Amino acid sequence: MTTYIIRRGLLTLVSIWMVTVIIFLLLHVIGPFFISDRSFNPDDWTESISYFLVPEEQLADPVMVKQTLARAGLDKPILERYGFWLGQLLQGDLGSSVISERGIWDELKWRLPVSIELGVVAIIVAAFVAVPLGALTAVKQDTAPDYIVRGYAIALSAFPNFWIATLIVEYASKWWRWAPDIRFEHFWVDPMQHLSVMWLPVLLIALAPGSVFVRYMRATMLEVLRQDFIRTARSKGLQEFSVIVKHAMRNAMIPVITLLGLVVPIVIAGNVIFERFFTLPGMGKYIVDAVGDFDIPVIQSMVLVFALIISFTNFLVDLSYAWIDPRIKYS
């Protein structure tokens, strides 16, 4: 087991390094390659990258261009640029934005809690609502509750959640003259204001993982309910409620944990969409704004942060297989 953890951890580290290569290629090689054909020397990446970063009116002035690029360390040859970034990263320095010149780490300190809160609370809400509902559909298989809950789950995975959000905002304002509160405050500044801003985005982000949980919980629960130990529990005279909650649900819930690896990328996409939709100062909004401005240091650091989050959950999920089912042996 220990060797497995070490091997899996090493694999995660190497794959994160791979991610840095992929991001770097996309932003510093592929991007400039496509852009390079406009009046620039196509072999000169530095010139074409300045097309990304430098405001149009400054492009005429080579000194200004040089200064802007130098600030982000982007005036060097390509390999040196990658080494510079990687060296910075290894020292725990994410660099700073080219546009606002603020340190990315300073921004993250404020933005990371917002996104993590949105995502984690959304997953918890989804689990608390969807897991019992999924169990209910399995217990009441092929009856009205089953069809209703499954219908909702199917609809929620088909109708985009950003469309549902638009519907809610539009009709709430039309019928009750209510608009979502967007004056964001951090929880430690003004808890009530914070909650009144966050509840709707959290619920909307929870929709997608919720429908995944319902369908999966139903499938595992149906399987568990047919097993021998359930029949034993019933035949020794246990209450039906106790059979279902204590015996069946507890066993059916365990594999649902492994769904986290599937759900986290979905939740991150939800973060990106809804932080922009409700103008919340999280990481999703940060990266969307950065992409709009071609703020390369911010983009590459933020993609890396997202990739770190996803690969860390994948790592935990892989380990949890062993914890869930001790029969699994790792060599």
Next chain:
Amino acid sequence: MSQEESTTEEFFDIAPEDNRPWVVQKATAIGRFAVRRPLGFFGGVIVLFFLIIAVFAPWLAPIDPYKQSLAVRFAEPSTTHWVGTDYVGRDIASRLIYGARLSLFVGMGTVILSGIFGTILGVMWAYLGKTFDAFMSMMVTAGLALPDLVLLIIAAQIARQAEVSEIFSIVVTLSFTRMWGVTRIYRSAALEVRSRPFVEAAESYGAGAVRAMGKHVLPNVLPLIIVSSTLALPNAILAEAGLSFLGFGPAGEPSWGQMFAGEAREYFRRQVWMLWAPGLTIGLTVMGFNFWGDAMRDLLDPRLRGTT
């Protein structure tokens, strides 16, 4: 029962020959499918409808989807404007029809590209030796860690700046991010097929790796490829809609996700169809593909339940 009494057909349990016309045979088969799997049939109808609309968009669209006309802003649904017009007087129905084209292109492009690369890599991964195995597990772990919507935004922005087709960049990026999951699924399927006796037999006859992969493993993984592609297509459609909703979609192209985003949001009071029509279209299409995919999975290979 002795052999003399039963005909060959009965003995070998062969169905009696069907002498009805071909059309009748097919119609009864489809009818039986509709009765047994109503949702799958419903999905199939939606998928077919969507394909026809997307392919024949230029002939089916009643009005030019790009044509703006301030004189007919916010027109009510009528015989000329089936679901009315939007805030700059463009015909919503025509935009939906052309949007189907974009959705189909993105969906099909992604499924085909990621399917081809996923199949090749997955089957090779199951076959080739240790070094390749280590390399692939590293690549797949890295690939699965990429946040797809974020990469889509970046690629779309680069494409816009570079004046390259944004649709092309969406398809390539989506395929790149989806490819790794596909690779992993096909690899485990290929490993399973490879351990079956007939592949072992072929290998012991001296069939090389390439022949074993192409002739024996690939055809047996095919049902899984078809099913998982059908179920992956609606995800690509949703991803494109999300990207367009964020304002990074193909500029100027009619896209379902873009029709209720941005400036349109200020005008729902005056034209409620700008909100409802695209959302319902996306939802129904995705649902249709999901139902159809589920039905196909059960028909082609019931063992695949829960694998995709």
